Amino acid sequence: MGFPSPVQLRITQEEVVLEGVAEREEYSTMFDEMNDAMEEIQESIIEDARKIYSERVIDLWLNPRNMGGMENPRGYGKILGPCGDTMQIFIRIEDDKIIDAKFITDGCGTSIAAGGMATELSIGKNVKEAFKISQEVVLKSLGGLPEESVHCALLASNTLREALRDYLSTKRDPWKKAYQKNSGR
Numbered sequence: 001m002g003f004p005s006p007v008q009l010r011i012t013q014e015e016v017v018l019e020g021v022a023e024r025e026e027y028s029t030m031f032d033e034m035n036d037a038m039e040e041i042q043e044s045i046i047e048d049a050r051k052i053y054s055e056r057v058i059d060l061w062l063n064p065r066n067m068g069g070m071e072n073p074r075g076y077g078k079i080l081g082p083c084g085d086t087m088q089i090f091i092r093i094e095d096d097k098i099i100d101a102k103f104i105t106d107g108c109g110t111s112i113a114a115g116g117m118a119t120e121l122s123i124g125k126n127v128k129e130a131f132k133i134s135q136e137v138v139l140k141s142l143g144g145l146p147e148e149s150v151h152c153a154l155l156a157s158n159t160l161r162e163a164l165r166d167y168l169s170t171k172r173d174p175w176k177k178a179y180q181k182n183s184g185r
Contacts, residue, residue, distance in 0.1 A: 049109070054143030060113035065120055067112070070102045074170070077162025081155035085111045089119065089156075089163040098122045098130055103159070110149040111156070117141050118156035130164055133157055 049058055070090035078088045085107030092100040101119035105111045117138050122130045138153040139145060145153060 052146055053110075053113075056117075056141070056143045057110065057113045057145065060116040060142075061109035064112050065116040066102050066123075067104065067116065068102050069104055070100065073102075073163070075163040075165075075167030077159045077164075077166060079155060079159045079162055081107070081111075082151050083107070085152070085155060087111060087115055087155050087159040089115070089159045091122065091160075091163045091167060093127065093167055096126050098125055098127070101160075101163075103156075107152065107155075110145060110152040113142060114138055114145075114152040114156035115159075117153075118160045122160055127164055127167065131161060133160055 046058070046062070049061070053061075069088075070092065073090035074093040075091040076088070078086065080086050085105060087103060087105045087107065090102045091098050101122045103115035103119050105115050107115075118133060121133050121137065121141060125133075135150070135154040135157045138157050139150065142153065
């Protein structure tokens with residue numbers, strides 16, 4: 001199990017409609033105190049994560065790269081990991097070279113970091129080179145992961161390979177791409 005996904009822990013006064021001026025001042029103080037407490041909690045979570053994870057993992061967790069879907073990808077993979085996290089990877093390929101890659105995950109911060117790393121590593125590579133992006137390559141590029149999070153690197157590399165296999169399958173049989181498009185994928 002990894003660390004939590006980044007969350008916005010701020011509440012704005014505009015989110016609550018208040019009646020009297022005295023109540024507004026009381027609520028204003030309450031909001032400020034609550035926001036200060038949330039910032040402390042978030043700082044504590046990040047501080048604890050830095051004791052366990054590399055700076056590269058922390059950076060990819062707090063500033064995700066290549067996160068999001070993609071319209072009309074040339075390759076698509078979706079895998080459910082052993083921990084219950086799901087990852088999807090979308091790749092755009094021209095002349096057998098990956099020119100863009102995106103991912104979506106419902107997983108923890110470690111899954112976010114691993115998905116970001118797998119997509120970063122794949123961009124600019126040809127299909128054959130991208131198939132070499134293994135769990136070990138993702139782990140090394142992340143600066144390692146604790147034993148309980150290693151499966152996130154496997155999820156990312158397997159999902160990338162699934163997207164690459166999808167690309168090769170539709171490249172050999174172009175009718176499959178039309179079928180997938182019409183089937184809602």
